[in-house]
Amino acid sequence: MNYFVIGFYALLIGSSCLAAYYQKRSLFLLLFTLTLVCFLMGIIGGQPALWFVTVLAGIIALAAGTSYAWREFLVLTLPRDMSRALKTAPLTASFGLFVIFIYAVMGIFAPVIAPHGEAEVISSAFAPADANMLLGADQLGRDVFSRIVYGARNTVGLALAATILAFFIGAIAGLFAAVRKGWLDQIMGRGADVIMSVPSLIFALLMLSIFGTSMLVIVVIVAIIYSPRVYRLTRAVAGNVVVMDYIEAASLRGEGTGYLIRKEILPNSTAPLIAEFGLEFCFVFLLIAGLSFLGLGIQPPTADWGSMVRENATLISFGDVTPLIPAGAIALLTVAVNFVVDWMLFRASGLKE
Amino acid sequence: MGDVASLILKRLALGVVTLFVISILIFGAVEMLPGDIAQAVLGQSATPENLAALREQMGLDQPAIVRYFHWLTGAISGDFGNSLVTGERVSSTIGPRLLNTLFLASYAAAIAVPLAIILGILVALARNSVFDRVANILALTAISSPEFFLGYVLILYLSVKTGLFPAISSLQGDMSFGDLLYRTFLPALTMVLVVMAHMMRMTRAAIINLLASPYIEMARLKGVPSWKVIVFHALPNALAPIINVVALNLAYLITGVVLVEVVFVYPGVGQLLVDAVSKRDFPIVQACCLIFAATFILLNLAADVGSILTNPRLRHPK
Numbered sequence: 248m249n250y251f252v253i254g255f256y257a258l259l260i261g262s263s264c265l266a267a268y269y270q271k272r273s274l275f276l277l278l279f280t281l282t283l284v285c286f287l288m289g290i291i292g293g294q295p296a297l298w299f300v301t302v303l304a305g306i307i308a309l310a311a312g313t314s315y316a317w318r319e320f321l322v323l324t325l326p327r328d329m330s331r332a333l334k335t336a337p338l339t340a341s342f343g344l345f346v347i348f349i350y351a352v353m354g355i356f357a358p359v360i361a362p363h364g365e366a367e368v369i370s371s372a373f374a375p376a377d378a379n380m381l382l383g384a385d386q387l388g389r390d391v392f393s394r395i396v397y398g399a400r401n402t403v404g405l406a407l408a409a410t411i412l413a414f415f416i417g418a419i420a421g422l423f424a425a426v427r428k429g430w431l432d433q434i435m436g437r438g439a440d441v442i443m444s445v446p447s448l449i450f451a452l453l454m455l456s457i458f459g460t461s462m463l464v465i466v467v468i469v470a471i472i473y474s475p476r477v478y479r480l481t482r483a484v485a486g487n488v489v490v491m492d493y494i495e496a497a498s499l500r501g502e503g504t505g506y507l508i509r510k511e512i513l514p515n516s517t518a519p520l521i522a523e524f525g526l527e528f529c530f531v532f533l534l535i536a537g538l539s540f541l542g543l544g545i546q547p548p549t550a551d552w553g554s555m556v557r558e559n560a561t562l563i564s565f566g567d568v569t570p571l572i573p574a575g576a577i578a579l580l581t582v583a584v585n586f587v588v589d590w591m592l593f594r595a596s597g598l599k600e
Numbered sequence: 601m602g603d604v605a606s607l608i609l610k611r612l613a614l615g616v617v618t619l620f621v622i623s624i625l626i627f628g629a630v631e632m633l634p635g636d637i638a639q640a641v642l643g644q645s646a647t648p649e650n651l652a653a654l655r656e657q658m659g660l661d662q663p664a665i666v667r668y669f670h671w672l673t674g675a676i677s678g679d680f681g682n683s684l685v686t687g688e689r690v691s692s693t694i695g696p697r698l699l700n701t702l703f704l705a706s707y708a709a710a711i712a713v714p715l716a717i718i719l720g721i722l723v724a725l726a727r728n729s730v731f732d733r734v735a736n737i738l739a740l741t742a743i744s745s746p747e748f749f750l751g752y753v754l755i756l757y758l759s760v761k762t763g764l765f766p767a768i769s770s771l772q773g774d775m776s777f778g779d780l781l782y783r784t785f786l787p788a789l790t791m792v793l794v795v796m797a798h799m800m801r802m803t804r805a806a807i808i809n810l811l812a813s814p815y816i817e818m819a820r821l822k823g824v825p826s827w828k829v830i831v832f833h834a835l836p837n838a839l840a841p842i843i844n845v846v847a848l849n850l851a852y853l854i855t856g857v858v859l860v861e862v863v864f865v866y867p868g869v870g871q872l873l874v875d876a877v878s879k880r881d882f883p884i885v886q887a888c889c890l891i892f893a894a895t896f897i898l899l900n901l902a903a904d905v906g907s908i909l910t911n912p913r914l915r916h917p918k
């Protein structure tokens with residue numbers, strides 16, 4: 248027992264007692280469960296396990312503080328109607344928005360932020376980190392930090408392009424199917440069923456083995472794989488809108504299909520579609536990252552998070568965490584988007600009731 | 601019962617048709633190659649004589665429909681032709697690996713399914729509490745992480761730093777069952793984490809959906825304890841969605857298995873498929889894709905049949 252361990256438990260028990268005294272029921276439950284878990288972890292893992300908990304708690308506190316400040320910042324700077332929605336947003340959602348903002352900045356200003364080029368060999372292979380290279384060098388002696396920054400542009404950009412294309416195909420087909428109905432609707436529905444009945448990764452691998460792995464092929468294939476999901480949702484949402492009286496009124500007025508879709512249906516079905524865009528982006532992003540990890544996505548020397556994990560995976564067996572950073576970057580962005588989508592879905596369902 | 605039987609038969613027929621369409625898709629995809637397989641195998645520098653010889657050997661001089669039915673009848677009896685790279689029979693390459701993959705998937709499922717359902721019920725019981733929120737955030741994080749991230753994190757902490765489990769699952773024929781379970785624990789755990797999070801969230805949603813219905817409120821007002829409400833009143837009706845959830849996630853395991861096998865260098869079908877794709881060994885790619893797609897479709901079929909069978913409204917028609 249040393250001062251750290253004693254202080255650690257004293258702080259936990261003290262704060263849970265305070266929480267109990269001030270009737271903060273959920274906070275007390277959380278803190279006291281944490282205390283019990285820490286007893287167990289301390290017995291099994293000793294002091295390093297307690298350090299791990301401390302560091303984790305620090306990170307979570309930092310993230311919570313950042314998200315709180317970010318939410319207040321957005322509420323103050325954005326126009327009124329948007330800031331009103333944000334005021335009630337949970338901290339997780341504002342954390343998600345913050346992460347997305349950081350990634351966007353990183354991707355857009357990659358050449359400014361990165362100290363070296365993405366394919367520039369500047370030292371020996373697997374050189375350790377120094378003042379010049381924040382995270383060390385990879386297997387060819389390129390700067391890992393610069394490659395991660397460029398990866399934000401390449402990997403996220405590719406996933407975004409594929410998602411937008413998938414949305415374009417799926418939403419247009421879904422809207423047309425909802426308006427026109429009949430045999431076109433039937434054929435597209437069955438086609439969507441067939442594509443959805445093959446696991447997406449397997450389908451992508453089959454297509455990539457045939458068409459090779461260029462950026463364009465990846466974007467088109469991934470868009471085709473995920474467009475049926477968008478199609479289904481758009482078809483369902485638009486199907487509910489199409490039966491409304493004002494649509495009938497518009498079509499009796501003699502408006503064409505294009506007008507109906509643009510001016511009447513689309514504005515009334517955007518909320519679920521935006522949430523779906525976020526979810527879809529997560530799936531696409533994970534699929535593309537998986538493909539690059541398998542060596543079948545973005546080809547070297549372009550910096551890309553998935554292939555960076557694979558190229559530097561040998562470092563893990565020496566206990567080095569560097570290869571996990573790009574993988575963690577993928578996970579962080581997906582978590583962030585999921586948090587925001589969760590909040591949007593909750594809002595959409597709350598408004599309906 | 602007549603209703604249920606015809607519903608199930610209809611669903612089975614639909615499944616067979618889908619499988620048939622998929623087989624056409626997988627076969628047709630290779631037909632879309634610029635040039636043909638012989639050209640792809642021999643490369644640009646092939647002499648016309650070599651090309652013609654290979655084409656005749658592979659039966660490429662016959663029309664596509666004839667070759668398709670030849671391939672399909674072969675595939676049904678387990679014969680997928682020969683590998684383009686090694687020349688070995690595809691079935692003898694895939695056979696043992698398929699067993700390994702099935703073992704890994706069922707190992708993961710055996711841990712994940714009971715755990716996820718119990719956790720899902722517990723979280724539904726404690727909904728909107730701190731535990732629910734923490735569990736929700738953890739589950740979202742597990743879902744959002746790519747399989748290879750979870751896999752490498754587990755390798756780093758459970759294998760490299762503490763040495764509890766082996767990082768690479770090398771399998772030998774003469775290992776005992778316990779040893780086998782120990783060696784494949786990390787890949788199985790990776791898949792358990794991903795699938796469990798999905799299943800837990802969906803089970804929670806299914807039960808919470810039910811808890812809002814009037815008959816549950818009636819039971820509560822009668823004074824039934826809350827665990828009894830869940831186990832005897834809500835669970836029987838939640839069975840259909842839960843079976844659906846389980847089958848869908850088992851189907852999801854199939855995609856996850858490819859990445860996990862590559863991370864842990866596990867000798868399974870997923871690893872084989874990835875190798876075959878980068879070597880452009882089309883018979884193996886076709887065979888693996890067909891196997892994966894068929895399993896996926898069968899599991900989805902099982903989900904639908906299961907939810908039809910457990911639906912009391914269909915079992916006892918008025």
